[in-house]
Amino acid sequence: MKPVRKAVLPVAGLGTRVLPGAKTTPKEMLNIVDRPILSYIIAEGRAAGIEHFVFVTGRGKNAIEDYFDHHPELESQLEAKGKLDILEAVRADLPRPGEMSFVRQMAPLGLGHAVWCARDIVGDEPFAVMLPDMLMHADPPALAQAVSAYNEVGGNIVVVEPVPEGQAHKYGIVALDGDHPSLNRMTGMVEKPPKGTEPSNLFISGRYILQPEIFNLLGDQGKGAGGEIQLTDAMARLMALEPFHALKYDGVTYDCGDKIGLLRANVAYALQHPELGDEARAAVTALLAG
Numbered sequence: 001m002k003p004v005r006k007a008v009l010p011v012a013g014l015g016t017r018v019l020p021g022a023k024t025t026p027k028e029m030l031n032i033v034d035r036p037i038l039s040y041i042i043a044e045g046r047a048a049g050i051e052h053f054v055f056v057t058g059r060g061k062n063a064i065e066d067y068f069d070h071h072p073e074l075e076s077q078l079e080a081k082g083k084l085d086i087l088e089a090v091r092a093d094l095p096r097p098g099e100m101s102f103v104r105q106m107a108p109l110g111l112g113h114a115v116w117c118a119r120d121i122v123g124d125e126p127f128a129v130m131l132p133d134m135l136m137h138a139d140p141p142a143l144a145q146a147v148s149a150y151n152e153v154g155g156n157i158v159v160v161e162p163v164p165e166g167q168a169h170k171y172g173i174v175a176l177d178g179d180h181p182s183l184n185r186m187t188g189m190v191e192k193p194p195k196g197t198e199p200s201n202l203f204i205s206g207r208y209i210l211q212p213e214i215f216n217l218l219g220d221q222g223k224g225a226g227g228e229i230q231l232t233d234a235m236a237r238l239m240a241l242e243p244f245h246a247l248k249y250d251g252v253t254y255d256c257g258d259k260i261g262l263l264r265a266n267v268a269y270a271l272q273h274p275e276l277g278d279e280a281r282a283a284v285t286a287l288l289a290g
């Protein structure tokens with residue numbers, strides 16, 4: 001079984017739900033406590049053994065590429081002023097040379113099309129997809145849980161979790177064969193089912209391990225929900241040829257593509273922060289006390 005070495009990160013989306021904040025700052029670069037969302041996502045990927053990150057980017061997203069590069073002026077200023085702890089924090093996310101690739105999705109044709117744009121860089125091996133909007137707090141981290149499941153059963157893995165009441169029509173929803181507390185064979189999936197038609201209460205929450213055969217299917221995948229080329233539709237076709245398992249992961253997800261999700265993530269991560277936690281708790285308590 002080939003190991004999962006690469007992760008595809010679709011980051012071309014406009015961030016409509018977090019405008020105007022995401023107008024000139026890519027939504028994936030919005031701040032959670034003291035670092036951009038992508039900083040957490042890359043840490044999660046590295047913890048799962050990912051060696052290469054493929055960003056599927058778009059116009060107006062150059063800040064992402066710049067964040068993962070040296071900033072010589074800033075770094076030499078920090079060094080000159082002896083602010084070495086800040087310098088270390090600034091450099092912590094830098095890639096090893098060659099650890100990241102950037103490819104452009106030239107038109108917003110959907111998540112399936114975005115993943116397809118990474119096909120040449122991924123090549124003929126299993127790979128992860130990480131949706132950076134979804135900040136997943138878990139120990140072990142969510143993608144590491146998915147990789148463990150993959151090492152156990154192979155094939156394709158989709159991380160799922162219970163959908164918030166009445167929200168199923170906004171997500172990809174899976175159907176399972178069985179009721180194991182963590183890993184179940186999947187029997188179906190549907191993207192954004194009309195209200196009341198969802199096959200279960202489990203939604204696709206943002207981490208996948210896929211076999212490279214998905215790329216051929218994505219190449220001729222027609223438009224689905226919302227008039228977009230959907231990854232879920234291509235996965236449903238691949239399911240006829242290869243096994244898919246759904247992993248009910250153990251952790252908490254914050255949808256940072258949403259204003260309240262972003263706020264929840266900021267509060268939760270601030271409260272857990274090793275240095276800022278106590279101050280954050282005092283600040284939140286004071287605010288709540290009015």
Ligand code: G1P
Binds near residue numbers: 172173191205230
């Ligand atoms: C995408 C996927 C969907 C998944 C969701 C998680 O939808 O297509 O299956 O449940 O991400 O956030 P989008 O949020 O792009 O509409």
